[in-house]
Every structure is written in C-alpha cells, then in structure tokens.
Amino acid sequence: xxxxxxxxxxxxxxxxxxxxxxxxxxxxxxxxxxxxxxxxxxxxxxxxxxxxxxxxxxxxxxxxxxxxxxxxxxxxxxxxxxxxxxxxxxxxxxxxxxxxxxxxxxxxxxxxxxxxxxxxxxxxxxxxxxxxxxxxxxxxxxxxxxxxxxxxxxxxxxxxxxxxxxxxxxxxxxxxxxxxxxxxxxxxxxxxxxxxxxxxxxxxxxxxxxxxxxxxxxxxxxxxxxxxxxxxxxxxxxxxxxxxxxxxxxxxxxxxxxxxxxxxxxxxxxxxxxxxxxxxxxxxxxxxxxx
Ligand SMILES: Nc1ncnc2c1ncn2[C@@H]1O[C@H](COP(=O)(O)OP(=O)(O)OP(=O)(O)O)[C@@H](O)[C@H]1O
Ligand SMILES: [Mg+2]
Numbered sequence: 001x002x003x004x005x006x007x008x009x010x011x012x013x014x015x016x017x018x019x020x021x022x023x024x025x026x027x028x029x030x031x032x033x034x035x036x037x038x039x040x041x042x043x044x045x046x047x048x049x050x051x052x053x054x055x056x057x058x059x060x061x062x063x064x065x066x067x068x069x070x071x072x073x074x075x076x077x078x079x080x081x082x083x084x085x086x087x088x089x090x091x092x093x094x095x096x097x098x099x100x101x102x103x104x105x106x107x108x109x110x111x112x113x114x115x116x117x118x119x120x121x122x123x124x125x126x127x128x129x130x131x132x133x134x135x136x137x138x139x140x141x142x143x144x145x146x147x148x149x150x151x152x153x154x155x156x157x158x159x160x161x162x163x164x165x166x167x168x169x170x171x172x173x174x175x176x177x178x179x180x181x182x183x184x185x186x187x188x189x190x191x192x193x194x195x196x197x198x199x200x201x202x203x204x205x206x207x208x209x210x211x212x213x214x215x216x217x218x219x220x221x222x223x224x225x226x227x228x229x230x231x232x233x234x235x236x237x238x239x240x241x242x243x244x245x246x247x248x249x250x251x252x253x254x255x256x257x258x259x260x261x262x263x264x265x266x267x268x269x270x271x272x273x274x275x276x277x278x279x280x281x282x283x284x285x286x287x288x289x290x291x
Contacts, residue, residue: 048267050275059227102214108156112208117141143205
C-alpha cells in the first residue's frame with residue numbers, strides 16, 4: 001500500500017477524500033464515493049514523474065468488467081457510472097475514468113489469494129517453506145504453481161508496508177466467523193477469475209481483494225483484479241524457476257533498472273517510447289481479458 005498519501009487538496013470536484021498512488025477518491029455524499037483512476041504509475045513504490053496517458057481509463061474499465069462478471073459470487077460496491085447531472089463540475093476526462101461506488105465500512109484486512117509463488121510469498125517461502133503460516137511442499141521454485149490456491153491475508157497499513165499475517169491472526173483481529181467467510185469468498189472470486197483468464201491465455205498469479213460492510217452485508221470494494229492489484233502473466237512465456245515478466249509494468253521497471261536511479265523520488269523522466277509501449281501493454285491486457 002501507498003505511503004505517499006498527499007495532503008487533502010481542493011479540486012474542481014471538491015475536497016479529495018483519499019489520494020492513493022493511482023486513484024483520487026471524492027465523497028459525493030454520506031453514502032457514495034467517486035473513484036477516479038488517474039494516469040499516474042508507480043514502480044518500486046514510487047509514483048513516477050510521468051503519467052501513462054489513458055492508463056486510468058483502462059484500469060476503470062477492467063474493474064467494471066470484473067465487478068459485473070463476479071457479481072454472483074458476492075455483492076460489490078459498484079453503483080453507477082458518473083454523469084454530468086449527478087456530479088457538478090466533472091470534466092469529460094474524469095467522466096471517462098470515474099466510477100460511483102457505495103461507501104462501505106471497510107474491513108482492515110487485505111484478502112490476498114495466491115495460485116503461484118511470487119513476490120512476498122516467494123520471499124517468505126525461502127525462509128521457512130511457509131506462506132502466512134501455511135506449510136507448502138519443499139520442492140517449490142520461484143513462480144511455481146501451487147497445488148491449490150491459498151488465502152494469505154495481510155494487514156492494511158495506512159502508512160508503510162502491509163504485513164503478511166496468519167489466518168489465526170486474522171481471526172483474532174476481525175473474528176473467526178467473518179474470517180472464514182472472507183477466505184471462502186476470496187478463494188471463490190480468485191478461482192472464477194483465474195479460470196476465465198486462462199481461457200484468454202493470462203495467468204492470474206495472485207490478487208488482492210478488499211471488503212467492507214454495506215447494509216450489514218459483506219461487499220467487495222476497492223478495485224478488482226487490475227494489474228495494480230494482481231500479477232498477470234502471459235501463459236506462453238510462463239517459465240517457473242525465475243521471476244516472470246508482469247503483463248503491464250515490466251517495460252517501465254526494466255527501463256528504470258537500466259538507469260542509475262536510486263529508487264527514491266524523484267524518478268527520472270520516462271522516454272516517450274517507454275510511455276507508448278506501456279500504454280499499449282495495458283490496452284492489450286484489457287482487450288485480451290474482455291474480448
Ligand atoms: N466502497 C468503499 N468504501 C470505503 N472505502 C473504500 C471503498 N472502496 C475503496 N475504499 C478505500 O479507499 C481507498 C482507495 O485508495 P487507493 O486504493 O486509491 O489508495 P491506497 O490503497 O491508499 O494506496 P495504493 O495506491 O497503494 O492503492 C483505500 O483505502 C480503500 O480501502
Ligand atoms: Mg489501494
């Protein structure tokens with residue numbers, strides 16, 4: 001999670017309720033929020049100086065696609081696409097990248113599901129062959145497919161990095177009954193989405209869901225199954241035993257690695273070619289998944 005939360009600023013849409021690395025959220029009223037995906041891009045936890053024009057529109061389209069596809073598994077916070085009528089001062093550009101969502105009472109846990117061993121899961125596995133307290137076979141390599149997807153929750157820290165926790169710790173934090181339900185829902189969402197993505201030649205290696213309560217019902221909130229909240233890999237290039245190229249940001253990461261940047265802000269300016277290639281990659285991901 002972002003540790004770069006800027007001070008509340010005033011815009012044409014009023015006060016920002018929350019500014020993440022990528023999204024700006026506005027409070028419409030007591031029950032609804034307007035979430036706008038900007039074109040900001042982060043790499044190595046730093047928001048880069050250059051946006052990727054059009055990227056935010058793609059992210060919004062992707063979340064909308066999954067909300068609609070997965071609505072039988074659990075209700076979600078999507079309420080409407082914004083219009084000029086319901087939001088004063090909204091620009092054409094903001095209309096294209098915003099969604100109106102129902103405000104939830106957030107459950108402060110990141111519900112992560114992993115079908116493959118990557119990122120912080122792979123890191124932890126190397127120390128004790130476990131991920132979040134789940135013992136795994138001893139012969140796994142980086143990016144190995146797991147026998148079955150596992151639920152590996154983490155804390156949601158407002159500042160700093162989220163921390164992996166065991167299911168038992170989650171139960172102590174939000175209750176056993178709720179934890180069991182969130183685990184089951186998360187695994188169902190992941191299984192359904194990853195089965196579908198495979199038919200499009202995309203592996204969803206892992207993903208993160210957030211939930212809250214709306215009218216006392218467990219509700220999927222935040223973004224869903226975007227490249228910002230998930231690892232998407234290309235089936236054709238999948239090679240266990242190393243880290244995989246991610247579907248979206250790899251071009252930017254590789255370019256940044258080729259510079260002598262120390263990964264502290266400010267980032268070097270991205271060449272036009274890298275910006276264009278990255279946009280094309282995001283667009284491909286959306287088209288491949290939704291066609
Ligand atoms: N329906 C909702 N009701 C209440 N809060 C929500 C809802 N949907 C999302 N949120 C919260 O709104 C915030 C959206 O912020 P956003 O994801 O843009 O930034 P972030 O999570 O702080 O940082 P990052 O850039 O790392 O994602 C998150 O704190 C999320 O938990
Ligand atoms: Mg977020």
